[in-house]
């Protein structure tokens with residue numbers, strides 16, 4: 149039922165299949181747009197960041213006290229007539245549940261949705277042992293009939309059309325179904341499922357919360373089926389990961405302010421059911437339900453001791469990390485996860501289902517940080533995914549990137565290779581900024597955009613002749629160039645230098661700087677990534693600069709947020725990294741917030757300008773207003789639909805997954821074209837590369853510029 153890619157080629161084939169599923173694409177596209185808007189609306193009335201912090205703190209506490217909370221829960225629940233079990237792994241959990249069913253003479257079992265039951269692949273085992281098991285959540289029932297796994301943690305059948313559902317129901321009931329009438333189809337399900345609830349001997353549910361202070365569990369649902377499952381049959385078994393334990397009701401109530409808002413953009417779900425002890429039940433012997441709670445360890449206690457990964461237990465399974473993921477939006481959950489899906493799914497697959505299942509899936513994160521921005525538990529999802537890639541690299545040398553990593557470790561070799569490439573490409577560029585004459589055989593899936601040419605002369609080689617001479621400077625800054633601007637778009641750095649020099653800022657360009665290391669992180673090359681971080685810190689450390697300005701949003705975010713964490717195990721370098729990172733600032737923020745340039749500094753000629761907000765700027769650095777204000781100073785700003793959605797570049801991602809990168813670019817350029825703007829401004833050379841290449845390929849007639857180029861052109865003399 150659940151399958152994971154077995155090779156890179158297999159994974160690409162699966163992705164192609166999803167990209168050709170028009171219904172899936174349309175549905176997920178519509179959902180992504182509506183969800184984002186509705187989520188923003190429902191969070192207006194609460195303190196989103198404050199609540200997320202409270203959830204994170206409470207879950208961190210629970211994670212540190214997992215064993216104590218389990219003991220307290222067990223004692224309180226047993227006082228209330230509940231049998232509490234602890235399974236060390238999936239096999240033991242399946243065995244315990246099957247044993248309960250056998251001992252209670254159960255034949256028919258109904259289930260409500262439970263990701264933990266999916267995690268242990270419970271249904272096939274129960275069926276193998278002769279029990280009849282029916283899912284009762286509508287989506288889960290549909291996918292059970294199709295012998296599929298869920299494609300979303302909250303909406304398991306989101307990938308299916310009403311026509312596919314009608315076909316499934318027709319087969320299940322033997323009756324003709326009206327393929328157009330959704331309400332009628334829902335009624336068919338209701339009639340079928342009611343019979344199953346009445347006939348069931350045992351109900352199996354999950355639990356959103358397991359409350360230690362009173363031994364209660366709770367389910368949060370929209371369909372009411374969990375109430376039927378947990379009340380009608382004479383036996384109830386709830387299965388929950390140990391991470392569902394919390395100390396008291398208060399934490400559950402706080403989580404309830406976020407969970408439905410994040411999951412489906414609802415203020416509250418239709419049903420929140422609290423079950424405190426084995427209750428009265430007419431169908432049970434003696435009139436009292438037989439109730440069991442099975443807690444699943446499956447590596448949780450071990451992970452709870454991992455200083456970095458213990459944060460995965462802040463997850464409340466809201467599914468929001470999938471809802472906002474641009475890759476999920478294109479390929480769906482069956483291709484963006486194994487059993488658990490979305491960003492957290494990639495991580496949980498590694499821990500709960502093994503590195504062989506996670507190996508290819510974990511490469512498919514574009515690193516846009518949308519997930520971390522909405523996560524109900526404030527989990528550093530992109531960082532954890534990068535960490536897993538790094539572990540996979542360490543555990544299995546076949547992960548790509550080793551050659552590139554070896555070249556990048558030595559700055560001089562790396563830069564010499566880039567200079568050689570600049571020379572070698574000449575027959576293919578025709579003197580333009582693009583690789584115009586590359587034979588199609590070399591391009592293959594990468595032909596969706598014009599590939600950039602490496603500049604004739606790198607910025608570092610131009611520097612001696614363009615370095616501004618400033619007397620009595622207002623500030624001293626150093627520029628961190630990054631590979632793309634140093635070697636591909638040096639004109640972007642030159643434009644910045646022109647503005648800084650004109651505004652009396654002293655500028656330096658430390659020559660020992662090299663790649664920021666983010667591409668290495670994305671490839672899981674941790675050792676070289678740390679190595680280049682040290683090289684960069686040392687290159688800038690003794691400069692006594694007021695700021696280190698970078699025109700690359702991805703570099704800025706990585707230098708600022710990742711360097712101190714990467715080097716945390718080296719006290720001396722860690723101190724230097726903190727000092728360095730404090731000084732790093734992106735170009736727009738520097739111009740707007742520090743240099744305080746305003747409309748008075750620029751000529752506004754009414755140029756129609758739209759904007760693409762680079763992921764690492766708007767989410768990584770949370771810089772939102774400065775670039776838009778600066779655009780308004782230079783021309784007429786025309787907002788673009790989905791301005792903050794990824795353009796599909798993602799550094800090495802666009803080379804690894806060109807089929808996905810192409811689709812993201814297509815959508816972005818459609819939105820840009822709809823604005824009618826003649827100029828598209830971007831704050832990151834990676835996005836420039838993607839968007840300029842795409843615009844050139846389409847012959848869109850839109851000029852793509854870095855913010856520095858726009859401002860330099862409009863700077864008053």
Ligand code: SF4
Pocket residue numbers: 410462463464465466467468469470490491492519522523524525526527529
């Ligand atoms: S990782 Fe965060 S966003 Fe994703 S399901 Fe868990 S709580 Fe929700």
